[in-house]
Amino acid sequence: MKKKYIIAGNWKMNPQTVEEAKRIATQVKKVAIKTKKIETVACPPFVYAHLVNIADAFSLGAQDVHFEPSGSFTGEVSAEMLKSVGVKYVIVGHAERRKMGDTDETVAQKVGAVTGAGLQPILCVGEKERDSNGDYLGVLKNQIIASLGKLARKDVKQLVVAYEPLWAIGASSAMTPADVRETALFIKKVLSDTYGQEYALSVKILYGGSVTFKNAKDIVALGQVDGLLVGRESVNPEGFNLILKEIDGI
Ligand code: PGA
Numbered sequence: 001m002k003k004k005y006i007i008a009g010n011w012k013m014n015p016q017t018v019e020e021a022k023r024i025a026t027q028v029k030k031v032a033i034k035t036k037k038i039e040t041v042a043c044p045p046f047v048y049a050h051l052v053n054i055a056d057a058f059s060l061g062a063q064d065v066h067f068e069p070s071g072s073f074t075g076e077v078s079a080e081m082l083k084s085v086g087v088k089y090v091i092v093g094h095a096e097r098r099k100m101g102d103t104d105e106t107v108a109q110k111v112g113a114v115t116g117a118g119l120q121p122i123l124c125v126g127e128k129e130r131d132s133n134g135d136y137l138g139v140l141k142n143q144i145i146a147s148l149g150k151l152a153r154k155d156v157k158q159l160v161v162a163y164e165p166l167w168a169i170g171a172s173s174a175m176t177p178a179d180v181r182e183t184a185l186f187i188k189k190v191l192s193d194t195y196g197q198e199y200a201l202s203v204k205i206l207y208g209g210s211v212t213f214k215n216a217k218d219i220v221a222l223g224q225v226d227g228l229l230v231g232r233e234s235v236n237p238e239g240f241n242l243i244l245k246e247i248d249g250i
Contacts, residue, residue, distance in 0.1 A: 004038055007038050027241065062089070064091065104149075124164050126163055127140050130167075160204045161203055168210050170232070208229030
C-alpha cells in the first residue's frame with residue numbers, strides 16, 4: 001500500500017480554552033476518520049494534549065520538547081512525558097522556537113531525545129530568504145546536517161522533515177508548487193548524501209507556510225511532498241477539513 005500523506009496541524013498558542021480545543025478536535029475528527037490516504041496529526045499546546053479526544057481519528061503531536069529526560073528544568077517537558085500521554089510526533093526546531101533561542105545544536109539534541117523515546121520528530125528547516133545565486137541552498141544544507149547532529153542511520157526511518165521557508169510562514173501566500181518540488185528534491189539529496197539513498201527515501205518531507213484548502217492539493221500533488229504542516233488553518237476546523245478532503249481526493 002502507498003504510504004499515507006501526513007497532514008499535521010500546528011495549533012501554536014491556540015485556542016484560548018480547553019473547551020474550544022475540544023470543539024476543534026471534535027470537528028476535525030468527523031472528517032479525519034473518513035480519510036483513506038491521510039494520517040492526520042494534531043499538535044495542540046501541551047496542556048490540552050491528553051484532553052483532546054482524538055483516538056482512532058488522528059495522531060497526537062507536540063510542538064516542542066526538552067532534550068533532557070528529567071530534572072531541574074522549570075517549565076519544560078520531556079520526550080518520555082509526551083510519550084506517556086500518547087504523543088507520536090514532536091515538532092522540533094520550528095522557526096518560532098529557533099527565534100526564541102533554539103540553535104541547530106539544541107535542535108539536534110531534541111531530535112536525539114525524541115527518537116530515543118521511540119517518537120517521531122518533525123524536524124523543521126527553512127531558509128530566511130532566497131537569493132538569486134542559490135546561496136540559500138547551502139544555508140539549507142548546513143541547517144539540515146547540523147540539526148540532525150549525530151542521528152544514527154537506524155533512527156532515520158523515524159524522521160519527518162518539514163520544509164518551511166521563513167518568508168512563507170504566516171504570510172499571505174505559500175511557495176509555488178514548482179519551488180516546493182525543487183526544494184523537496186534538494187532535501188532528499190542532502191539526506192541521501194548523508195545517510196544513503198535507501199534511508200533517505202524513507203523520510204517523509206512535508207511543506208509548511210500559508211497552506212490553505214486553496215493551495216493544498218497543488219502543493220502536494222505538483223510539489224511532490226508527502227504532506228503538509230499547517231499553522232493558522234489548523235485551528236479553523238472548516239478550513240482544515242477542506243484541506244483533508246482536497247488531499248484525500250488526490
Ligand atoms: P502558517 O504557519 O500555516 O500559519 O503559515 C505554518 C507553521 O508555522 O507551521
